[in-house]
Amino acid sequence: MSTPSKDRLRLWLRLLGLTRHVDGHLRDKLRLEFKTTLPRFDVMAALSRHPEGLKMSQLSGVLRVSNGNVTGIADRLAEEGLVERVPVPGDRRAMILRLTPAGNVEFAQQATAHEGWINDMLHGISAADARLMAAQLIAVAQAAENKEEINDPSHA
Amino acid sequence: MSTPSKDRLRLWLRLLGLTRHVDGHLRDKLRLEFKTTLPRFDVMAALSRHPEGLKMSQLSGVLRVSNGNVTGIADRLAEEGLVERVPVPGDRRAMILRLTPAGNVEFAQQATAHEGWINDMLHGISAADARLMAAQLIAVAQAAENKEEINDPSHA
DNA sequence: TATAGATATTTTAATCTTAAAGTATCAGCA
């Protein structure tokens, strides 16, 4: 049987299946080839896009994870000398987290490999199709977010 | 700049973004409306598709998670009387996990709500588009898996 | 039968994750 609701459920299950598959593969690769994890990679990627560093709260904001979560990951990366906490002049509550030179070197290697793994896994999709699907997904995501605003006007 | 590799990377980031968004929403809903979690829901969903129950190892196989992972979730569900462990006649090592009658009732409600949440979130996609995108994603997933077999023939 | 290797599950140690509570600091105002 096929109803619109079931069709959307099946789409979601496909989406989830593919994402988990790729995600799992990336985690394996990061562990085996760089002895690191996806959350650590995500933190370093965010810092890499902001060479001047990010406050802990900004970091948890862009990564969309909790504050406490970032604390632990930052602790472990700092222990290995890949990131460092810098005091914020004028606000003794805040700390800026930024990549160390060693962290920059390490992340550059990881990012290159990361792009390559994804290119390999998604090689069955042409560049044109990839752009098309990405555009479709943007539309889907926007529809989903609009729907939420209707249900929860607090975001306004 | 746009290279095939970057196009695929961007597609992956979109895919991941949408999936995390929907996934997070589902987790929130399960927690707020049913005081449960997605991993618990996943276990119950798998058992629901197999009314006679599944051995622990079969369950971790179906869900593609580790054995130890299922042990903990099953423990907590069993504590609440939603699932039960049944000995396997003729093999004292193995245990079958199955939904209790209470678990069946509870899951039926969760599954209905779950389908509704997804239908709401993906309402911006027509049923026809949903079927089309699902078909596209199957092709993508197959391409990704074929790629892996080439790199790792052990799966043959 | 004894045992060696395979199989099914649980346990353990580490990381990730969140919500909620706790600590320190800041900013505005009486």
Added chain:
DNA sequence: TGCTGATACTTTAAGATTAAAATATCTATA
């Protein structure tokens, strides 16, 4: 100055997750 509420971060408790080690049982075979 001293208070109050907000802000920035860390800590805590609980669950999820994995790989690897530990247990228990089974199976085949010498």
